[in-house]
Amino acid sequence: MKLLLIAICLSVLAFVSHADERQNSFHQNVQNLLKSRQQHGLQYHHSASDLNEHYKYPSQAEPGAANSLPNSRDRWIGVKMSAKLYGPGKKHIRLLGENQQQNNKGNEINKESYPGSESTETISNSRKSPTCSCTKFLSIFNDARTITSMRRVNERNLQASGFIMQDDDIGYTEPGANLINSGAENRNAETITTVAGLLRDREDIDVNSILNYAKCLHCRNLTLTSHSKYRSIDGFGNNLKNPFWGTSGTPFSRFGAKAYEDGIHSIRKSVMGNDLPSPRKIVTKVLLQAQKANPPTQTPNTLINMLVLYLTHDMAFQAPIEGSYDNENIRCCSNRNKNVLAPEFSHSACLPVTVPENDPFYRKANVKCLNMVRAQQSSSPCTLQNGEILNKATSYIDHSIVYGSEDLDTRKIRTFSSGKLRIPSNKVLPTDRFGNYLQSSLRLAVAPIGAVWPSIFARNHNKLAEGLAAVNPQWDDETLFQEARRINIAIFHSGIFSGRIIETIFKKRINETYKENFDASTSLEFSTAYRIGHFYLQPEMLLIDETGTTEKVPHSETLGRLDLVENYFEATVRGLLQQPVNYLNYSEEIFNRFAKNKDGMGLDLLSIDIQRGRDHGLPTFLDARRKSGFKADFKTFDDLTEIFPQHNVELLKSVYEDVEDIDLYVGAMLETFSSLDEVLVGETLGYVIGHQYQRSVGGDVYFYTHKVNPHPFTDSQIHAIDSFTFNHLICQNTNVEFVPKNWLIVESPTNPRVACRDYTRFDFQPFAMT
Ligand code: HEM
Structure with missing residues (x-):
């Protein structure tokens, strides 16, 4: 008996020390990868010119x-x-x-x-x-x-x-x-x-x-x-x-x-x-400095923030x-960002951000100017x-990040065999025959966590092509490619609209029939609205291995490091599923360290968001409220206490000269801060988003449920598509073990985990052509 106990103790000890070793090696491997400063496809600064x-x-x-x-x-x-x-x-x-x-x-x-x-x-x-x-x-x-x-x-x-x-x-x-x-x-x-x-x-x-x-x-x-x-790759002719x-x-x-x-x-x-x-x-x-409402009890996770990122970049590319x-960027600031360049040395597209003298972060490096070039x-x-x-992307919700926005791009990443995309085993996104990712997909993977959704949908394309080939052996490469793409897009439409993702996070129900006079082009205000995602970003990327060991890497260390997702895809997905969105304050990674230089000084992405709104000629906050039909006849800052807490009104008063000057992004963020406990965006952006989705659905003749679709889905096909939820999608295209029942909300006793093996495969039978 004693011997048995000793044996059990020894094996427990061995297991624990083995687990320790595994944890240490996970930690060590991630750290080694980070040290290897190997850049993957993205450049943030230019190689020094050999000019005097x-x-x-x-x-x-x-x-x-x-x-x-x-x-x-x-x-x-x-x-x-x-x-x-x-x-x-x-x-x-x-x-x-x-x-x-x-x-x-x-x-x-x-x-x-x-x-x-x-x-x-x-x-x-x-x-x-x-x-x-x-x-x-x-x-x-x-x-x-x-x-x-x-x-x-x-x-x-x-x-x-x-x-x-x-x-x-x-x-x-x-x-x-x-x-x-x-x-x-x-x-x-x-x-x-x-x-x-x-x-x-x-x-x-x-x-x-x-x-x-x-x-x-x-x-x-x-x-x-x-x-x-089939819908064209560039959206023409819809x-x-x-x-x-x-x-x-x-x-x-x-x-x-x-x-x-x-x-x-x-x-x-x-x-x-x-x-x-x-x-x-x-x-x-x-x-x-703004005051914010308390977060809700059920918190969305970072994977949904990444889905919204994917969705907007599918529809918008400015x-x-x-x-x-080639490879030389327009310069709008003088040496080491000391000042705005004088007009005679400045490109006509320059619209740099001036930094006040007493800036809490930049003053230590005497930075007075942040580079920004007009769109x-x-x-x-x-x-x-x-x-x-x-807009370099198609406005339609059509996975342009995966398939590209022009035929030439799509041709580069197709294998032209069995309808598949080329996804080498060590890569997460489709590549050309030299192993390079498309530039259009790289822009989403500026931070590597952005690569997860395009990767899931690209893998799903190949799974769909395989499944369709099994039930339709007579189909050629072209038919398999087009049908797999068509169903892949339909799964996306279904998840977002019928699966009520939009409704859950933005409280908007979109259920439009086709209307020929609806222009589905993405609005500038819509893409600005989704820049709120910058607020919800946590400071760190989480990597969680199968034992639950967690590595945290600050986002500014991850930029351009697609190798992190290439090497730790599942760890990245687990991290995104388990990491709640940020509700506290913007992360310094976003407002001081984005694309930082070797001294740790980076851009302020939020200043760029505001300045970009001015570059795009967006309506002011109050004009956007007027257009949305919300009350906007506020004559003085104090009148704004009807929609904002006094503290936030005082903040606005300290920077703007007039209530009519308030930038859309700024007013809309303050609205959002006041409604954090209920919904992810305030009322004006909520309206803008709803207005856009009406057009995205109503103005897209190929939308998966439209009866006028030139190549419509049958009822049983729509049923198969709707039954394949995002839980199925994640489980079928990654090797994670569990997803929360409601995948976009962090796991909790009311939202328990469900084993991936419980999610069935996509039902191809309704797609078999007899
Ligand atoms: C993961 C870290 C992220 C980084 C490093 C990042 C970086 C950027 C950059 C550099 C821009 C272009 C700024 C400009 O020149 O105007 C941008 C635009 C944008 N970002 Fe982010 N972003 C991140 C996450 C997100 C998230 C989570 C969302 C939404 C959920 C989001 C939504 C947007 C949108 C909608 C635009 C405008 C896109 C366009 O119109 O082309 N971003 N972001």
Whole structure:
């Protein structure tokens, strides 16, 4: 008996010490991987140029460095709109109100039934404006083209003489920014924006009427007579009358009217006529100090935050304007971010964030400027839209992160055998034949946790292709590929809408039938709304092995490190399932250390979010509330106590000059902070999100439940799709052992874990073609 006990004790000890060893080796392996500073595909800083230092940072740049943002367009076309129209310091809120009535897609805004919206209204341009002939217009168009090319030459020269980002600068590169031949697209759109300025300055023509001159281009609007059986990769042809709606490489739509100071593309000012406060000041004085409601009792996990990230990047891809030379980024700040570059050394696309002197973090390194480059512009074919922003992704919910947004990309990652995508065993996403990931998918994996969902859906594609081949041996590669893609997209649609994910986290029920007049293009406000995900991010990536041993890695250490997910995929998924979203305050990883340099100084992503909103010409917070049908007639800051706690009102008062100045992102975050106990976004963003999803579902003829779908699913197929929940999806495409019953809420006694083996495979029988 004694011997038996000793044997048991020894084996327990051996097990424990073995478990210790395993824990230690998991820890050691993760640490070794992190030390190996091997970068995977992403670059945050540029390799040092071999140019002489003197040329890189001309000494005269420092004294002349501007305190306020250079208004680049002023230098080229002499736009001095605010002074000309409104006079300095004069309130022009009425005029902005009138401009608001303009809709970027034409003159008619269709306000269909959605809470707070009115019936259809036709907008006419109330201002009587002079006109010009097509001959005159075309001559102005040519001048604009010359101005745009001259500007390019000047900027190329600046970059050739060293005005590019360097290793030590604080800044980052958006992977895939140069996709979809966007350089040319952006140049054309910039020309149109320049035309708007010239028409107004030379001919006194109202910028809102520039659309009328599209007829001078003799461009024939394309319409289609029938749909293709499968949705195209780039979204083209989904809407027969407007085949470009939602296509990659066309502009974002707008929920509200665009708010540029000159109505064209220059940055909004305070209604008092001064520059708006620095975004960084707003971050440190308002967002980081704001009072918040308590978190709810049931907390969503980080895996749902990653799904929202995946979903938005499927629908939205804005990117900063590219430098003239490969791998060289436009520089907007002087050496080591000491100051904003003087206008004569600054690219016209520069829109850096000024950092106040007394900044709690940056002052120790004397940083006064954060690099930011304006977004690429776009104009829909056969229209003359000025100041619109390019969306490089298809707007449709169609897994563009996995399949790409253009045919060329998709062809690179297909094996052209059995309908499958190429996913090498040591990779998490589809690759080209050289083992490289697509740039369009890399941008989601800036932080490696972002790679989990695209990986799950890419694996699922191959599982679907295998299952379909088993029940339809007669199908060729093309049919297998298209059918697997079609079902993979349907599973996504079903999970989000029928599976009520959207309803659970945003309290919106979306159940639209197809409407031909719905433009599914993603709105800029929608993609801004989802930047709230930056608040919900925890400071660390969690890696949890099968014994429960947990490794925590700060996000700023993980950027570009796809090798972490490649080596520890399951540990990453367990970490995401078990890590609650952050409810406390923004993480420093996001507001001080994003893409940090070797001294640990990084960008402030929240300042970029605010500045990006100004770059995109988003409506102000109150204008967005007005558009959503919520109360917005707040005359003073104190009136805002109706929607915000007094503390938060005081914070706003300390930075903004007027209630009408409040940026959408800032007001919407404060609304969100007040409703944390109930829902993940406040009422305005909730409305914007609902408005978008109505179009995403109602404007997508291929949506999986639509009867008008050119290749509709049968009822039994829809049943198979709906029965394959996200729990099934996670379990079938990873090797994790358990998922919480409601996968998006962290495990608890009321949300217990369920073994993955309990989830059945996808039912292929309804897809067998006899
Ligand atoms: C995992 C860490 C994350 C990092 C490092 C990151 C980084 C970034 C960066 C660098 C941008 C572009 C900023 C600009 O130039 O305007 C961006 C945009 C954005 N981010 Fe994040 N982000 C993260 C997580 C998230 C999450 C969790 C969400 C949502 C749940 C989210 C939603 C968005 C959206 C919607 C945009 C705009 C996308 C577009 O319009 O193209 N991000 N993010």
